Amino acid sequence: MSEAGRRLVQIVVGLYVFGAGLAFTVIGGFGQGAWTVFHDGIADRTPLSIGGATVLTGVCVFVVVLTMRVRVGRGTIMNVLLIGPATDLTLWLIESPEHWAARAAFTLSGPLVVALGSSMYLGVHWGPGPRDGLMLGLNERGVSIRSGRFGVEAMAFTAGFALGGTIGWGTVWSLVAIGPAVQWMLPWFDRAPVMATTHG
Numbered sequence: 001m002s003e004a005g006r007r008l009v010q011i012v013v014g015l016y017v018f019g020a021g022l023a024f025t026v027i028g029g030f031g032q033g034a035w036t037v038f039h040d041g042i043a044d045r046t047p048l049s050i051g052g053a054t055v056l057t058g059v060c061v062f063v064v065v066l067t068m069r070v071r072v073g074r075g076t077i078m079n080v081l082l083i084g085p086a087t088d089l090t091l092w093l094i095e096s097p098e099h100w101a102a103r104a105a106f107t108l109s110g111p112l113v114v115a116l117g118s119s120m121y122l123g124v125h126w127g128p129g130p131r132d133g134l135m136l137g138l139n140e141r142g143v144s145i146r147s148g149r150f151g152v153e154a155m156a157f158t159a160g161f162a163l164g165g166t167i168g169w170g171t172v173w174s175l176v177a178i179g180p181a182v183q184w185m186l187p188w189f190d191r192a193p194v195m196a197t198t199h200g
Helices: 003-028 034-045 050-067 074-093 100-122 130-140 145-163 169-189
Strands: none
Touching: 003 034, 003 050, 003 074, 003 100, 003 169, 034 050, 034 145, 034 169, 050 074, 050 130, 074 130, 100 169, 130 145
């Protein structure tokens, strides 16, 4: 298999794993990350599924990123299109267990699975996800990455909470766990970005 083929397989698998991890936090029912709370809230108030809300939000953020003239790539578009369906597929395949311990296991593992998928996706270097692109656009306009991420995720969380999204100790766990887990896992999948300029 060519290098481009290996990268394609890695990013597709990574995006599915990412979506599955988001589904795990929903299955657990003890609270989700900021954006998933938002998508859950939209799903509660509209005919959209959580995956559908994820895609719709991704498209909207992607349009904003384009207007900010942030450089994106094929991976950005794949991120928008694949994570939501992967979440819905996983939710269709796995029912939420009745026992609290099993649900807690899903909640604990969810952010780690998200980090695994994120590491696989980022390691390909085919462009930022739309939400990361938004942070980069704000950073180019003088807002620090930390402040931009906190502000945007705080807005998503607040809106999701107002819409009825599920929050709890799993929300805090997601916030604490994902960053360090990605930092630890990314070197396993990081491919030299030699081809990144070619693929955008």
